[in-house]
Amino acid sequence: MIPAPFEYIAAESPGHALELLADYGDEAKLLAGGHSLLPMMKLRLATPAVLIDIGRLEQLAGVQADDGELVIGATTRHADLAAAELVRAEAPLLAYAAAQVGDPQIRHRGTIGGSLSHADPAADLPMALVALGGSVEIQGPGGSRVVAADDFFQGFFETALGPDELLSAVRVPRRPGVPWGYQKFVRRSNDWAIVGVAVVDGRIALANMGATPLRATAAERALAEGASPAAAAEHAADGTSPGEDMHADREYRRHLARVLTRRALEHQTG
Amino acid sequence: MPARRELARGDYLSILGTRVLRTEDPKFLTTGGVYTDDVVDDRLAGACHVFFVRSPLAHATVSGIDVSAALEAPGVIAAFTGADLADLPAIPPSAAGLINTEMTQRLLATDKVRYVGEPVAVVVTELAYQGEDALELVAVDYDPLPAALGFDPGDSSLLFEAAGTNVAGYWGDPASLRPDLFEGCETVVSHTIVNQRVAPAPMETRAAAAVWGADGRLTTWIPNQGAQGTRDDLVKLLSLEPGQVRVITPDVGGAFGAKFGADPEHAVVAWVARRVGRPARWSETRYENLIGMTHGRAQQHTVTIGGSRDGNIQAYRLEIVQDAGAYPKIGAVLPMLTILMTTGPYDIPSAEAIAKVVVTNTTPIGAYRGAGRPEATAAIERAIDLFAAEIGVDPADVRRKNLLPKFTEPHRTKFGALYDTGDYVAALDAALEAAGYAELRAEQAARRASGDVRQLGIGVSSYVEITGMGDGEGTPPSENATVEVFADGTATILTGTSPHGQGHATAWAMLASEELGIPVEKITLQWGDTDLIPEGGGTGGSRSLQQGGAAVQQASRELIEIARERAAAELEANPADLVYDTSRSAFAVAGDPEASVPLTKLAEGERLLVRTVFSQPGATFPFGTHVAVAEVDIETGKPTLTRMITVDDAGTILNPLLAEGQRHGGIGQGAAQAFLEEVVYDDDGNPLTTSFADYPIISATEVPSYELAEMQTPTSYNPLGAKGIGEAGSIGSTPAVQNAIVDAVAHLGVRHIDMPATSRRVWEALRAARQGSEHR
């Protein structure tokens, strides 16, 4: 429960963080809220030689409106995201998802950038971003680029981020009043989802149904073709191959995905 | 209004039975407790830190351990292996004689490891943070062996070759089971049920700090449940003289039975301190705690129950298999208590029980809240529901029909338990009434009829349990207390019990205050230092109030008698003419209140102090009924506990606030076993529940507000009328919650769901029922 030795450097700006990343290469890891990275270091599943702390960079925090999108800084804490008026009004699913993460202590430390970069397929915010059809802004040595959520999550704890890159902001469409639904199936209130479903205006995203957050494309298609929520939900697990653990085997997860998708579709608010 | 002192004793309000706030809490809520790892003491200055290398394999021979690389690591002072401790005796199994005596343990494993987490070596460092890096440098050569696991581990992979078997022993003779036990029963139901392995998971993990004095004495701080028992264990583990060890108990952050006595690690830390000639400290991580501290329960029950179709139970058989883990510790003995409580509160004409104890490549089993009794309750309460379901009679009615009628004289059961007092039917009816049982059944029927997604289940569990047991060898259960009054108006109590959350400081002060008239806040309680209090039974088995508390009352009364003699001399009166007036803590001559002397004055010369021992004739048997209401989402299988109504009769209640606290904690812990918690191993004996992300300890969000109904049937075994309340909550709630979950889906064809009845298990049971095959 004590991590291996490491150096700690507090970055002074996003640019400084990028320089440090370039200097230290694979040896370094960015530190945001530390609520995924530090547990892994304590269990010695991660042993970075250098931590570059971006968690205190004010430039990377906060929510702004930019034309049709909300731009959310990478180091915005889950609790701030959940409480932000702009988010609650214009991307309520995201605020709600942030409020479902762990418990208050975790929500006051963990950041949206950290959660997305960590890319746990069972997590709330990656699923929410996929459902919302959002994107992420990435800064690297060669400048910045924007990657759509659907392309960002590439594998089990794997993203489009290069080792020398930094996720600087998250973009989601501004859509006040659009109906949305959210279902998180847990053992205890502060656990990760055994299966999660987020629905926004015909887009359906699933958590913990594969190596990445997934789109339930067959169900989306059925819905688009006029199927009832119940009929569409029958297809929610089509094409998925979820993992197995103590809480659920493949069949149970697939069953849960169908039930929860139906409930998310039937109980939409907005 | 007459002055209070003019009222006869008993006319004014007694503090006993009132909700005195816990005097412990201001400290815990402000500056916080001082746990073993927090202890700052001159004697511990310059302490080194001990870290355990633990086996990563469930079963393997050890062909070599190389600590040389670790010795080179920064801050490492020393490293030791089992070879260094070779002159210390092997630890014999508990209940040697009945348990195979070849099944011994070394403080550090030498030739073989038998569970993941078993200590094999130690690394000693200057600073606390250096240990985990150094641990990784210890090279142990393991040759893996197949893991023996489960309730039928077989003998193909022997944990102890010399034993020739993985069966550690039997409680009762399997050959004694009567083939005709169920003859004449119209209905016989049998089922095999798992009472799963759980982790005690105290918030404070295990720890120790140890230092040897120039006089060759060991002083060690250990979180424990009884300093004296811990001292005695250390004396044995380290082959010391009884006077050589002093154990001091700091604040203890939860124990639940698993901190009784001393573990091998505690002895090793003391050994290291002597060997390196410096004080030594150890504090385990959560990971270590979840694999290294003893686990609880781990029994398999095959229950067979028979009776008439109208609900009279005529025969019951309980066949137990106890998984003792890798070393037969107290867990190997607990089936004895399970057997003792086989029939619980019921009057069953024919009953028998036996147990087989096996060793497996898993963490050893120890005591865990209730220790042997909850297992008995769980078995019979499931059996009764299975029987009730089979004959189609309401499970509450089956219980009422078969409960022992009220008794006020001790009742001896077929298994030899002597129940002191009991009124089981009244407890059942009180709980059903508080729950609104008839309305609940009506609501259940309505939901069943409408096909509601959220089906309602009602689970009932009636229990009787044993508290304040003696040593099982005929010595009556007893405890000592010392009460001393000082001239400044304060008093001190020394107790042989060992509070770690129960509130003895408040309760013991209430008892002394009642007798002495000294306000509660002027009375200090001391415990857990074997030099100050050489004898004591500690806190466990819900014994403390009925014995330790009764001893305080007795000591206080004896103190008044000593003081009376002194007062008589002071007032030149006949002792028999003196009245002790607690409202002003003074003796006065009867009929002449002006001729008086305060207690404090009598403490000015010779110390005013009494040490006494209170003994009670035997164990007491608290009882009650729990009613659990659960909703089960039949689409997902998710159970939600929506109500928990309990009657827990623990005799006369000294402080309802404390009693309710014990009930709350117990109910939650018991409920956790029913639908959440389980220590899980994979097929190779690797533990899968090694953090609180995987081992789901229950939290406030998973339980409803408890509805506690009152019932007090005093015992005559002690003047307080008190029985134990520490474990009852966990004994009653587990089967009530399990029964409720099964009941919610019973109409869909489900007969039984093993614990923990998780969403997944409920869903699987529903699916199996739908597919027509019976789910076990």
Ligand SMILES: Cc1cc2nc3c(=O)[nH]c(=O)nc-3n(C[C@H](O)[C@H](O)[C@H](O)COP(=O)(O)OP(=O)(O)OC[C@H]3O[C@@H](n4cnc5c(N)ncnc54)[C@H](O)[C@@H]3O)c2cc1C
């Ligand atoms: C007990 C517990 C319960 C939890 N429950 C939930 C839950 O229910 N649902 C849920 O979704 N999550 C849960 N979490 C995870 C939580 O949301 C984390 O906060 C989050 O996953 C990581 O965010 P962080 O800011 O703490 O990232 P960190 O731990 O600091 O970093 C995580 C990873 O992302 C990288 N990283 C961080 N920021 C950036 C960036 N801007 N650009 C590039 N890389 C970056 C780091 O290098 C690291 O590899 C839980 C965590 C804990 C400890």
